[in-house]
Amino acid sequence: MVRNIVVIGGTSHPRLTQTICNFLGIPPAEVLLSKFSVGETRVEIQESVRGKDVYIIQSGGGKVNDHLIELLITISACKTASARRVTAVLPLFPYSRQSDIPYNKTGAPLVKSSLAGRPGSVNGYTFESTPSTPHPGKPESTNIMNGVESLQKGLAKAQLEEFNGISPKKPTLESLKSDASRSPVLNGSLNDDNASVSSSTSSKINSFQPRPGYRQWVAQAGTLVADLLTSAGADHIITMDLHDPQYQGFFDIPVDNLYGRPLLKRYIQQNIPNWKNAIIVSPDAGGAKRATAIADSMGMEFALIHKERRPTKITDRQNATMMLVGDVRDRTAILIDDLADTSNTITRAAKLLKKEGASKVYALVTHGILSGDAIDRINASALDKVVVTNTIEQAEHLGRCPKLEVLEVGHVFAEAIRRVHHGESISVLFQYD
Numbered sequence: 193m194v195r196n197i198v199v200i201g202g203t204s205h206p207r208l209t210q211t212i213c214n215f216l217g218i219p220p221a222e223v224l225l226s227k228f229s230v231g232e233t234r235v236e237i238q239e240s241v242r243g244k245d246v247y248i249i250q251s252g253g254g255k256v257n258d259h260l261i262e263l264l265i266t267i268s269a270c271k272t273a274s275a276r277r278v279t280a281v282l283p284l285f286p287y288s289r290q291s292d293i294p295y296n297k298t299g300a301p302l303v304k305s306s307l308a309g310r311p312g313s314v315n316g317y318t319f320e321s322t323p324s325t326p327h328p329g330k331p332e333s334t335n336i337m338n339g340v341e342s343l344q345k346g347l348a349k350a351q352l353e354e355f356n357g358i359s360p361k362k363p364t365l366e367s368l369k370s371d372a373s374r375s376p377v378l379n380g381s382l383n384d385d386n387a388s389v390s391s392s393t394s395s396k397i398n399s400f401q402p403r404p405g406y407r408q409w410v411a412q413a414g415t416l417v418a419d420l421l422t423s424a425g426a427d428h429i430i431t432m433d434l435h436d437p438q439y440q441g442f443f444d445i446p447v448d449n450l451y452g453r454p455l456l457k458r459y460i461q462q463n464i465p466n467w468k469n470a471i472i473v474s475p476d477a478g479g480a481k482r483a484t485a486i487a488d489s490m491g492m493e494f495a496l497i498h499k500e501r502r503p504t505k506i507t508d509r510q511n512a513t514m515m516l517v518g519d520v521r522d523r524t525a526i527l528i529d530d531l532a533d534t535s536n537t538i539t540r541a542a543k544l545l546k547k548e549g550a551s552k553v554y555a556l557v558t559h560g561i562l563s564g565d566a567i568d569r570i571n572a573s574a575l576d577k578v579v580v581t582n583t584i585e586q587a588e589h590l591g592r593c594p595k596l597e598v599l600e601v602g603h604v605f606a607e608a609i610r611r612v613h614h615g616e617s618i619s620v621l622f623q624y625d
């Protein structure tokens with residue numbers, strides 16, 4: 193039993209809170225989490241936290257915005273009630289995919305409520321994939337080549353496109369307008385200092401249509417979320433498999449980013465027949481480091497799925513042609529990713545891998561968000577098995593997806609909490625391979 197410690201569970205994942213408390217040998221703290229009828233969150237800590245070391249467990253799945261606000265209010269309540277130290281434990285860190293410009297990263301499809309009900313929209317998502325197979329009728333790759341040759345061709349093409357996109361050109365009105373839209377400062381200077389441009393072209397600017405590849409000015413919410421947590425009073429963050437590990441640098445408080453990797457490796461060794469002959473696959477270039485870390489440490493081969501065209505919008509991303517670099521024929525392919533949200537990435541990758549001759553396809557993913565119709569998509573896909581951890585509640589998913597298996601993370605977080613509380617090093621939890 194750990195003393196002088198208080199563990200508070202948010203509404204996102206009571207089961208994980210209970211598991212962590214069981215490992216620590218303490219009951220979860222009494223809190224009243226409720227809502228006013230207008231929808232505002234109300235938090236009442238029903239026991240003293242004065243001078244205590246408080247850990248608040250709240251994950252990023254489900255009603256992610258409500259959970260975030262609830263976490264912020266709970267942190268603030270504990271600080272106001274004189275807690276000695278408050279640690280936010282976020283098994284899945286919310287908004288960590290938005291630490292940079294989402295259109296340029298492979299973020300979750302953005303939801304536009306105005307699309308709901310339109311033909312092709314599913315629960316309002318901005319893409320038209322169906323549960324059965326994303327982009328039915330659209331071949332995922334044409335003239336697919338394996339090996340280095342295909343990677344070289346693909347990369348050369350991508351570089352050429354990027355080069356063309358950024359090569360210095362004589363500024364055109366369109367490029368000025370594009371720059372102006374991206375930068376509020378430049379926008380002002382165009383209007384104020386270049387009045388002739390501004391006045392003579394205002395009607396054209398109003399009817400400006402972004403050219404392909406135009407990058408919209410979007411909020412970088414990850415930074416804001418980091419600031420909000422710190423402002424609320426968090427002294428420390430514990431999380432797992434951050435989408436972008438560099439996100440830790442957004443905080444000026446300690447962030448411990450635990451690895452789900454050991455759990456995934458153990459699953460491979462204990463559950464995948466003939467695993468040494470299987471091949472680890474990253475479904476995109478962004479996840480290559482994560483996947484190669486597993487492949488290298490287990491002495492396994494590695495393949496990469498390369499998206500041929502650099503998508504600039506979610507809709508483009510859905511259509512990007514995928515190329516496999518590596519040979520999966522007659523082998524078990526193991527996709528490794530940090531998260532599955534719509535499951536579009538892993539189901540499309542599985543389809544390609546089967547087309548390329550893989551005998552079985554597993555997807556091993558730390559965070560099984562599985563929002564919207566993700567489960568239906570997995571059920572109808574070429575995936576043989578999807579393995580996720582319970583950083584997010586999986587009970588409902590398990591009931592609907594016979595291909596799903598869930599790995600427990602409660603003991604990892606409990607051990608991290610115990611070590612932080614006692615001032616012990618927790619590097620042992622993320623340095624072993």
Ligand SMILES: O=P(O)(O)OC[C@H]1O[C@@H](O)[C@H](O)[C@@H]1O
Nearest residue numbers: 298531532533534535536537
């Ligand atoms: O395709 P879905 O499941 O929506 O999104 C998951 C992908 O989006 C990325 O940020 C993740 O790293 C993963 O590759």
